Every structure is written in C-alpha cells, then in structure tokens.
Amino acid sequence: MRKEILATGKDVEIAVQNALDALGVSALEDISYEIVDLGSKGIFGIGARPTKVRAWIDMPDTVAPLQHGTVTVAPRKEEKTEGENKPAQGQKKNRNNRRRKNGKRQGGSSLHDFVPPAEPSQPKEAVIPEAELKMELVEVKEGEDLAYDFVKQLVLHLGIQAEVTLYHCEDNSRRIAITGEDASMLIGHHGEALDSLQYLANLASTKKNAEGARDRRRVTIDIEGYRAKREETLRALARKMAAKAIRNNRNVMLEPMSAYERRIIHSEIQGIEGVATNSIGSDNNRKIVIYLTDAKKASAESAAEEIENDLPETEDATV
Numbered sequence: 349m350r351k352e353i354l355a356t357g358k359d360v361e362i363a364v365q366n367a368l369d370a371l372g373v374s375a376l377e378d379i380s381y382e383i384v385d386l387g388s389k390g391i392f393g394i395g396a397r398p399t400k401v402r403a404w405i406d407m408p409d410t411v412a413p414l415q416h417g418t419v420t421v422a423p424r425k426e427e428k429t430e431g432e433n434k435p436a437q438g439q440k441k442n443r444n445n446r447r448r449k450n451g452k453r454q455g456g457s458s459l460h461d462f463v464p465p466a467e468p469s470q471p472k473e474a475v476i477p478e479a480e481l482k483m484e485l486v487e488v489k490e491g492e493d494l495a496y497d498f499v500k501q502l503v504l505h506l507g508i509q510a511e512v513t514l515y516h517c518e519d520n521s522r523r524i525a526i527t528g529e530d531a532s533m534l535i536g537h538h539g540e541a542l543d544s545l546q547y548l549a550n551l552a553s554t555k556k557n558a559e560g561a562r563d564r565r566r567v568t569i570d571i572e573g574y575r576a577k578r579e580e581t582l583r584a585l586a587r588k589m590a591a592k593a594i595r596n597n598r599n600v601m602l603e604p605m606s607a608y609e610r611r612i613i614h615s616e617i618q619g620i621e622g623v624a625t626n627s628i629g630s631d632n633n634r635k636i637v638i639y640l641t642d643a644k645k646a647s648a649e650s651a652a653e654e655i656e657n658d659l660p661e662t663e664d665a666t667v
Contacts, residue, residue, distance in 0.1 A: 352404035354384065360399050361547050362631045365607055367403035369627070374611060375566055376550050379403050483515035483523055491558030495567045498552035499524050499545070508533070521566040524549065531571045539578060543606045545569055568608075579612055586616035589638050590623045599639045604629065610636055 353370050357363030381403035388397045500512045510528030517523050535542045546569040553563055593600040613636050617625045629635050
C-alpha cells in the first residue's frame with residue numbers, strides 16, 4: 349500500500365524535507381517523489397507560488413487502506429459549541445491565542461510553544477560517528493554513479509583543482525570525498541554550500557543510470573575532512589546542552605540546523621539518560637528541542653556533572 353502526501357516549501361530542498369518529516373522518515377532514499385510545481389518568487393512578492401512535491405512511501409499490506417491512497421496533513425478541527433471561546437464583554441482577546449489559517453501559532457515556533465510528546469518518540473536513525481565509519485574505495489565508469497559524475501563535472505566546470513573519489517560505506521550509503529587546495533571554497537558558512545551540493549548530488553542520483561537503474565542509497569559529500577570536524581563539534585554541543593537541561597531542570601532549544609546536523613544531535617542525545625529530543629519549526633527555521641524525561645529525576649546534578657566532565661574544554665560550537 350502506498351502512503352502519499354503533497355508537500356510545499358520555498359524551494360525543492362525544503363519541500364522534500366517537509367515531505368520527509370510528514371511521512372515520518374529521515375533518509376531521502378526511503379521515499380519516492382516528483383516535483384509538481386517549481387513555484388515562483390513572483391514580482392515584488394506578487395504572484396509568488398511555493399514549490400510543490402508529491403512524495404510517497406510503500407507500506408506493508410497489513411495496514412488498513414487509506415481513502416484514495418493519499419494522506420492530507422492538516423490541523424485537527426475541534427467542534428465548538430455556540431459561544432465557546434468568545435471573550436467576555438469588555439475583555440480583550442489574548443494575542444497569544446491568535447492562530448494562522450493553517451493552525452500554527454503566529455510568530456513561529458518557540459520554546460514556550462513546545463509540548464513534550466505524551467509517549468517517548470520512536471528512536472531516530474542512528475548515525476555512525478565519522479571516525480568509526482568503515483568505507484571502501486570504489487572505481488566506477490562514467491554513467492554508473494550519477495551522483496559521483498555530477499560532483500566531478502561540477503568541480504571541473506568551476507575550475508577547482510581537486511580530486512573527487514567515491515566510497516561505499518558500511519551503513520549502505522555512499523561517500524564522495526573532495527580533496528585539494530581549492531576544495532574548501534565549496535564548504536561555505538557552517539557547511540551551507542556543502543549541504544546544497546550534497547542535496548543536488550542526491551537529486552542527480554534519483555535518475556536512471558547507464559544500466560537503467562536508480563541508486564537510492566544516500567550520498568554524503570565530505571571536503572577535506574570537514575564532516576568529521578563538524579560532527580565532533582555538534583556531538584560536544586549536544587552533550588553540553590543536555591547537561592544544561594538536566595542541571596537547570598528545563599528544556600533547551602538549539603539554533604536552526606540542516607537535516608544532516610539534526611540527525612547527529614538526535615543520535616548523540618539518544619545515549620544520554622534523562623533527556624530526549626524533538627524537532628519544531630519548519631523550513632530553514634527547523635530546530636531541535638532537548639527536553640527532560642521522567643528518568644532524569646533520580647540524580648540530575650550528578651548526571652550533568654558526568655556529562656560535562658567528558659566535554660572538551662572549549663565552548664566554541666562553530667567550525
């Protein structure tokens with residue numbers, strides 16, 4: 349059986365990420381999708397249209413069939429009795445109760461709006477640390493791996509003096525490594541340019557190769573070992589913020605991150621007792637909230653000290 353949704357965003361990358369979130373999966377290769385409308389920025393904002401993608405996943409036949417084979421993601425409407433929720437005479441409406449048409453609170457998501465799930469969330473996809481990931485160097489002919497071909501041609505056309513190599517990883521993903529003196533210019537601030545390049549490589553990989561097959565294994569691109577350095581920084585940040593949440597007995601919200609970086613934070617927090625994670629927000633403003641669980645009530649202070657003792661001395665969370 350197929351579960352299908354229509355997701356939107358200001359560009360294809362964000363629309364696909366919204367589809368992943370709505371379908372409850374984290375890896376691009378777990379879904380199939382097609383671009384319905386590339387959207388338009390309009391003129392001075394007039395006539396602007398969001399990008400639309402149709403995404404779907406195949407589900408076991410034991411699941412009850414869905415009507416028309418689609419799932420519509422929409423806020424639940426509660427029945428209201430006559431006069432319910434109307435302010436008393438002379439009483440002003442609370443601005444915090446205003447909501448948009450799509451059911452979201454105005455002003456975007458915030459830590460005050462976050463409510464921990466009633467039940468523990470399903471375990472997030474485990475991320476093998478870069479230092480422990482086993483990779484095998486492979487040689488492919490042109491047309492056999494479209495993601496590798498795309499990156500190699502892009503580097504060539506940009507005139508960057510760098511070497512591009514392909515690896516197959518133990519987690520059934522692919523790694524494209526770019527090394528060279530000029531390669532670092534493709535990283536960008538906090539890896540933003542690198543993430544965009546990686547996204548485009550994954551898109552290229554969804555097309556049929558020379559053998560008429562599609563390789564849906566996830567593609568990760570690394571430049572001069574940047575991923576390992578950034579991952580080490582993010583894992584240290586996750587431990588530090590978890591200790592802060594336990595010590596202060598309150599939730600902690602991190603800055604917006606890419607889907608790849610959020611997976612690293614989720615993976616690291618899974619190994620820390622007393623805290624869990626959830627994501628709030630949408631598009632480029634999607635953030636992680638580290639919240640407390642019932643398990644933390646045993647010895648919060650000692651747990652926080654133990655986590656902090658394992659942290660590096662530096663508090664810098666940037667690479």
